Amino acid sequence: MSDITALVSKLSGLGFNDAPVEHAPVENVEQWAEALSTVSGLPAEYTLTKTLIFKPKQPKSEAMAPVVVIAKHDSATNSKAIGNELKLKELRFANDDVLTDMFQTAKGSVSPFALANVSKENIANVRVIIDKALLSDSTGNIAFHPLTSSHTVFVSAATLQSFIKSVDGLTHVTEMDFTADAETAPVVKAEKKPATAAAATASADEVAGVSKGGIDVSKDVDFPRWYQQVLTRSDMLEYYDVSGCYIVRPLAYFVWQQIQEFFDAGIRSLGVKNCYFPMFVSSKVLEREKDHIEGFAPEVAWVTRAGSTELAEPIAIRPTSETVMYPYFAKWIRSHRDLPLKLNQWCSVVRWEFKNPQPFLRTREFLWQEGHCAYMTEKEAMVEVYDVLTLYRRIYEELLAVPVIEGVKSEKEKFAGSVATTTVEGFIAATGRGIQGATSHYLGQNFSKMFNIVVQDPEDSGADRPKLHVHQTSWGLSTRTIGVMVMTHGDDQGLVMPPRVAETQVIIIPCGLTAKHTEEDRRVVSDACLNVEARLRAVGVRAESDLRELYTPGQKFNHWEVRGVPLRVEIGPKDLEKNSVLTARRDTFAKAPMALDGLESSIQLMLMTIQNDMLTNARKTFDERVKIVLEWSEFVPILNSKCLALIPWCERSVCEDQIKTRSSRDSLGDEPEDEKAPSMGAKSLCLPSKQPTNPPIVHGETKCIQCGENAKRYALFGRSY
Numbered sequence: 001m002s003d004i005t006a007l008v009s010k011l012s013g014l015g016f017n018d019a020p021v022e023h024a025p026v027e028n029v030e031q032w033a034e035a036l037s038t039v040s041g042l043p044a045e046y047t048l049t050k051t052l053i054f055k056p057k058q059p060k061s062e063a064m065a066p067v068v069v070i071a072k073h074d075s076a077t078n079s080k081a082i083g084n085e086l087k088l089k090e091l092r093f094a095n096d097d098v099l100t101d102m103f104q105t106a107k108g109s110v111s112p113f114a115l116a117n118v119s120k121e122n123i124a125n126v127r128v129i130i131d132k133a134l135l136s137d138s139t140g141n142i143a144f145h146p147l148t149s150s151h152t153v154f155v156s157a158a159t160l161q162s163f164i165k166s167v168d169g170l171t172h173v174t175e176m177d178f179t180a181d182a183e184t185a186p187v188v189k190a191e192k193k194p195a196t197a198a199a200a201t202a203s204a205d206e207v208a209g210v211s212k213g214g215i216d217v218s219k220d221v222d223f224p225r226w227y228q229q230v231l232t233r234s235d236m237l238e239y240y241d242v243s244g245c246y247i248v249r250p251l252a253y254f255v256w257q258q259i260q261e262f263f264d265a266g267i268r269s270l271g272v273k274n275c276y277f278p279m280f281v282s283s284k285v286l287e288r289e290k291d292h293i294e295g296f297a298p299e300v301a302w303v304t305r306a307g308s309t310e311l312a313e314p315i316a317i318r319p320t321s322e323t324v325m326y327p328y329f330a331k332w333i334r335s336h337r338d339l340p341l342k343l344n345q346w347c348s349v350v351r352w353e354f355k356n357p358q359p360f361l362r363t364r365e366f367l368w369q370e371g372h373c374a375y376m377t378e379k380e381a382m383v384e385v386y387d388v389l390t391l392y393r394r395i396y397e398e399l400l401a402v403p404v405i406e407g408v409k410s411e412k413e414k415f416a417g418s419v420a421t422t423t424v425e426g427f428i429a430a431t432g433r434g435i436q437g438a439t440s441h442y443l444g445q446n447f448s449k450m451f452n453i454v455v456q457d458p459e460d461s462g463a464d465r466p467k468l469h470v471h472q473t474s475w476g477l478s479t480r481t482i483g484v485m486v487m488t489h490g491d492d493q494g495l496v497m498p499p500r501v502a503e504t505q506v507i508i509i510p511c512g513l514t515a516k517h518t519e520e521d522r523r524v525v526s527d528a529c530l531n532v533e534a535r536l537r538a539v540g541v542r543a544e545s546d547l548r549e550l551y552t553p554g555q556k557f558n559h560w561e562v563r564g565v566p567l568r569v570e571i572g573p574k575d576l577e578k579n580s581v582l583t584a585r586r587d588t589f590a591k592a593p594m595a596l597d598g599l600e601s602s603i604q605l606m607l608m609t610i611q612n613d614m615l616t617n618a619r620k621t622f623d624e625r626v627k628i629v630l631e632w633s634e635f636v637p638i639l640n641s642k643c644l645a646l647i648p649w650c651e652r653s654v655c656e657d658q659i660k661t662r663s664s665r666d667s668l669g670d671e672p673e674d675e676k677a678p679s680m681g682a683k684s685l686c687l688p689s690k691q692p693t694n695p696p697i698v699h700g701e702t703k704c705i706q707c708g709e710n711a712k713r714y715a716l717f718g719r720s721y
Contacts, residue, residue: 004146007113010166011159020151024550027108027149027214027233027558029073034552036143036152046141046154048073049134051110055098056088063125066094066102070112070160071131075178085176086127093216095225096232097239107214107233108149112160115167123169132177134160214562218492223430228359230486234495234563237359244357244364248479251563252360254503255482256367259395260346263369263477266391270384272342272371277324279347281316285323299351301364317350322417322443322474325372326451333470336376336458342384344371360483361435361721368478374453374470378444381471385440388475389422392438395477400485401498401614402426403622404437405716407686412653415474419444425685425716428487429621432642434685434720435484440475447472488618489587495564496587498614499607505567506543506603507560508533511553511582512572521573528571532581532599539600541607561586566610567603569594587614626716628692632705635717636663639682644718646692648711649684650704656684659706659717685716 004020021042023035029050036042054067067086071077079091099105104117118126134142134157141154155163164173214233219226231237231252238247248256264274280303302314318324325343333341346369357363371388375381389406396402404424414421424437448454448469456465489496499505510525529545536543546556553570560568568584575581581599584591587610594602627638629645638645649655664681691697692714702711 004148004151007116007146008153010116011153011155011163018154020146020153022151024552024555025108025148025150026555031555031558032143032149032152034554038552043139043141043154045139046143047134047137047139048143049111050075050077051112051114051144052077053094053099053103053110054079054082054091055094056083056086057090057092063122064098064102065125065127066098067091067127067129068112068115069129069131070134071129071178072133075131075133077131077178082129082176085129085174088127095228105147106149107216109145109147111144111147112163113144113147115164115170118167120169123167124171126170127172127174128164128170129174129176130160130164132175133179135175214558215492215494219430219490224358226490226492227483227487230490230494230562231359236482236486236495242364244352244362246359246363248367251503252479252482255400255485255501256479258399258501259477259481260369262395262399263391266394267342267344267371267388270342270387271340272344272373274345275343276345276347277321277328279318279350281318281324283314283316285327286316301350301352318347319349319351320476321345321347321349321370321372322447326447326453329372329374329448329470330451330453333374333453333455336455339455339470340373340375340380342371342373344369358483358721360479360486366478366480368476370476371474373473374448375472376455376458376468376470378442378471381442381473385420385422385442385473385475388473389424389438389440392424392440392475392477395481396424396426396437396484397615399498399500400481400488401500401611401618402437402484402488403615403619405626405686405688406690407688407716409439409686410651410653410656410684410715412656413684415439415441417446418442418474419446423686426484426488427622427625427644427718428484428721429625429642430487432625432639432644432719434644434716434718435480435487436685436720437481437484438475438477441473443472443474445469445471489614490564494562496614497564497566499566499611502564502566503542504544504560504563504565505541505607506536506569507556507565507567508543508545508569508571509553509556509560510545510547510572511570512574517573524576525571525573528576532569532571532596535600536603539604541600541603557584567606569603585610628714630695630705635682635705639663639719644685644716645682646688646714646716647705648697648702649687649713649715649717650707650709651687651712651715652707652709655704655707655709659683662706680719682717682719685718685720687713687715 008020021039023039026032026035029048033048050071050073052069056065056067058065067082069077069082083089083091096107099107099110102118102122103114105114137157140156142157142160143152143154145151146153215226215229217225234251235249236252237249240247300319301317303317304311304314329341332338348365348367350365352364373384393404393406396404404426406424409421409423418441420442422440426435426437428435453470454467455470457468460466486495508529510529513522513525526547529547533543533545564586566586570582579596580593581596582591583594583606625643627643627645629635629638629647635645660681660683697711697713700710703709704711
């Protein structure tokens with residue numbers, strides 16, 4: 001039952017005869033209370049509610065048995081107590097897929113009426129808990145959403161019970177007294193706001209549907225779920241029906257476009273030209289360089305059929321393009337005069353990840369750029385490797401306000417088939433894990449020997465001049481950049497966007513208008529908003545005005561905070577009297593008045609300040625979490641404190657394996673490691689270009705902290721994504 005009219009018709013047979021009340025769409029109790037406070041003609045007294053859907057921990061072989069809790073908005077619905085009552089383990093809030101697929105509803109719109117949408121084969125597994133305080137409600141007006149968060153109906157306890165009984169196949173219904181853990185809240189009076197922010201967050205267990213910003217969990221409490229919700233509820237990303245694939249929505253794609261524009265200009269200045277190669281690779285070509293493709297083999301996706309016809313030879317979808325492009329390098333490069341050849345392509349690649357996919361970080365298809373160049377000498381190639389690495393660092397630091405460490409990968413971690421891999425490494429403070437930002441590789445002559453990319457020696461004038469294999473580079477950056485940015489800056493209210501990559505840099509919202517103000521007053525304020533927007537757009541600031549009706553200023557604030565808009569400008573009648581506006585920063589929530597005179601330059605300066613402050617604060621956190629470790633006994637405790645470790649290291653691959661195994665064992669003890677979770681073992685992230693000097697590595701004296709062999713350099717180790 002997804003139609004309000006059909007629901008009202010059903011309820012009319014159960015004693016309900018009033019029309020639903022229409023208001024602005026809401027996402028949580030606080031917004032609901034504020035929306036109802038603007039509606040006239042409501043009952044004198046009514047009770048707000050919450051409907052929560054939990055999912056218990058169950059064996060995979062069992063059918064899912066969700067728990068639907070119907071309670072007063074401020075009842076302390078402790079999930080552990082509910083689980084004990086129903087003899088179910090580890091109740092967690094159901095994810096958005098459960099709400100959509102089973103209950104045909106969405107966050108903010110959940111109500112008891114969604115039970116009518118559950119299929120007959122699933123309804124028998126649903127458990128319903130009803131708050132006894134609702135059943136003894138004295139107002140006779142219990143508020144619920146009739147399938148959509150933009151409407152409210154007020155029903156009696158008797159009507160609620162009748163509806164629950166009318167759901168065909170629902171047999172597990174339990175009444176529960178939540179007042180043992182919290183006092184019953186007072187009845188709401190219609191002339192006052194029905195709820196407050198404090199009441200909406202009454203219990204730590206009542207995260208779903210009541211937290212500010214529409215985010216159900218704290219970044220520090222449940223980081224994976226926080227990350228998922230921030231991406232989807234900010235409209236950055238949408239889940240797709242093929243596992244591991246995602247829809248990149250305009251808000252996120254704009255960030256990628258800004259990265260493209262910056263990087264494209266950078267590589268063009270280096271003489272690199274854009275091109276495009278097909279996504280399909282024959283098995284013969286793909287397997288030509290077995291050492292290179294070995295690392296990708298489990299992730300290669302193959303096309304084996306065209307319609308109903310089996311292909312004579314399977315065709316791979318590129319996981320990377322070395323084997324796609326280099327046969328043609330051999331064809332195009334005939335002389336040293338054809339060098340250097342510098343190509344880049346913007347495309348998607350497919351790597352059929354079998355681990356737990358994570359949006360932007362570990363996906364089966366992702367967008368990236370990949371550069372492939374050929375040079376006469378190693379020196380020329382290495383100059384380009386580091387020029388590109390500098391561009392990657394600048395993307396993270398100057399555009400995304402994310403600090404990174406430049407360095408070189410270990411032999412074990414370098415790109416398969418390369419001589420050396422340079423990298424920029426980021427850090428996610430909330431989890432204490434490192435994350436690879438981008439890599440630039442010197443391939444040496446490995447691929448040119450495999451694909452016979454040769455030129456005659458220009459220094460030899462003899463008749464039989466020897467042939468020389470060219471020196472090659474490759475380098476790549478992907479939409480992982482977006483995930484790193486979100487993880488670094490986001491907070492419990494949602495995204496926090498750096499101004500340089502924010503699709504909307506400034507949102508302008510009319511405020512301070514009440515029922516006492518005339519239509520002319522409202523027009524004056526709206527015109528002022530549009531005027532400020534036009535002034536800002538004229539100087540290149542990406543500004544918008546939110547003049548939507550039915551939405552309160554608080555709801556608009558919430559909407560744009562979730563989306564991370566860097567700066568909010570509030571304009572009301574009193575501001576105009578003072579010839580000023582009120583600004584609010586998203587990164588710090590700091591508010592300050594700003595004169596309308598010279599507003600353009602003041603806003604531009606504030607956006608620059610926000611960008612710089614975000615990088616400064618992130619760098620401070622990163623620097624504080626990188627610790628020099630000189631004894632193995634300190635290594636795992638440092639990792640457990642969500643830090644990275646700089647250690648004197650021998651650079652041997654066997655030692656690196658031992659570090660990973662030993663640190664995992666010391667962390668987990670006898671507990672088995674979750675294969676789908678990020679590893680608890682530490683690995684080398686890079687050998688930093690800037691080496692610590694206090695204390696310095698003394699060759700022949702300083703020892704590796706793991707094996708006791710002579711240390712060569714400091715290496716950055718940590719848990720990673």
